[in-house]
Amino acid sequence: MQDALSLSGSDGATIIVADERRALAGLRRQTMARFLLFGFLLSALAAAAFYGLGLIQMDRMLLTAANSQVRHLANMISSEGMPGRGREWTGALGDLAFVRLEWRGRTDEIWNEGVTPEVRSLAKAALVQHSHSGHWDQDIRVGGAVYRLLAARVDDGRLPLDRFVALYRIDSDMTAWMHRQLVMIVIGVMAAVIGATSSLLPVIGRLESGVIRNATEAIVADVDILKALGSAVAKRDNDTDIHNYRVTVYAVRLGEMLRLSGKQIRGLVCGAFLHDVGKIGIPDHILLKPGRLTPDEFEIMKQHVTHGLDIVSVSRWLEPAAEVVGSHHERFDGTGYPQGLQGEQIPLSARIFAVGDVFDAVTSKRPYKEAISVAEALNILREGRGNHFDPHIIDVFLPIAEAIYRQVNDTSDCAKMILDNIIEMYFLS
Ligand SMILES: [Fe+2]
Secondary structure (H helix, E strand, O other): OOOOOOOEOOOOOEOOOHHHHHHHHHHHHHHHHHHHHHHHHHHHHHHHHHHHHHHHHHHHHHHHHHHHHHHHHHHHHHHHOOOOOOOOOHHHOOOEEEEEEEEOOEEEEEEOOOOOHHHHHHHHHHHHHOOOOOOEEEEEEEOOEEEEEEEEEOOOOOOOOOEEEEEEEEOHHHHHHHHHHHHHHHHHHHHHHHHHHHHHHHHHHHHHHHHHHHHHHHHHHHHHHHHHHHHHHHHHHOOOOHHHHHHHHHHHHHHHHOOOOHHHHHHHHHHHHOOOHHHHHOOHHHHOOOOOOOHHHHHHHHOHHHHHHHHHHOOHHHHHHHHHHHHOOOOOOOOOOOOOOOHHHOOHHHHHHHHHHHHHHHHOOEOOEOOOOHHHHHHHHHHOEOOOEOHHHHHHHHHHHHHHHHHHOOOOOHHHHHHHHHHHHHHHO
């Protein structure tokens, strides 16, 4: 994506449309951030699901191991007979800490060596709790050790047992190893999901760049309209568009002194540049008439305001210019046109522009008149304070007027260069 949206005209000026550029950049950042967030959430969900399933699987494996021990012991009983018949049982218990055999009204309990009294006590309490249950299992935790107590009714016809209860000691090293394996798998799943998501980012970035590029071209076309319209009316009127540049600089500097927002300044730039765009619709014999206009001719000339509003209203992008275009001939005392607005009924941008417009008009040489001095121009502004112009704006402008005048009139290109800087500041940064 190009760094800035620019339009270079014959004067080399570059008009940057920052609002749209910032909006597009923000949209891109937002999309990327949302996609990354989606990737992290997806990986977290996948990790949680795998972890949960892994724990269930671990539990099943431990139960299978315990059942295997029980089956082994049951087979031994089946082939070698019940305890108490001359056989040493404790050595055959393997990983079983305890077995309880209930058969034909008799109960035998066999404890493996090393089973602590605390474990015995907990196991007996669980047996009492489940005394009437058939198949059941329960974990008993003592310190860091975990035991699984499980019971089963034996009814395969081979054993004389009514119920078989066993306490299986779960190997902590084994469970720790299994847990480590599970964690590794979960990490792998997260990495795979994040990797897959990240690999899609460049694709999305390219697609988005294409969208932004197309949008950029559309915006540049909008800027083309602004510049073409400003130049077209200037060609008809003064044969130069330098007036547009100078009045825009005056208006912006005044706006800065009045602490207008960036958005208001940008609207002021558009409005100042297009303030007389409606003159395109004024007949040549009136627009270019060297002498004073008759009342009828002046009525027609006044229509350039409504023509201008008609022109800027067709484009959403040109709408910010409407305040200046529609009200730049209003006067603070209500004697202006087209609506005869008074005081603060006149949009602030139009009140600001009117001061710069008149000051530049009287200090500029035209085919039909000579320029007057800055001092004389300032006197005209003073005389218009409160009737033609907003008195507060005049008070702000008078002390800075001469300095701006010298800046914009230093060389023929000064106003254009200053406006480029203004655009850089308010539309780019
Ligand atoms: Fe005008």
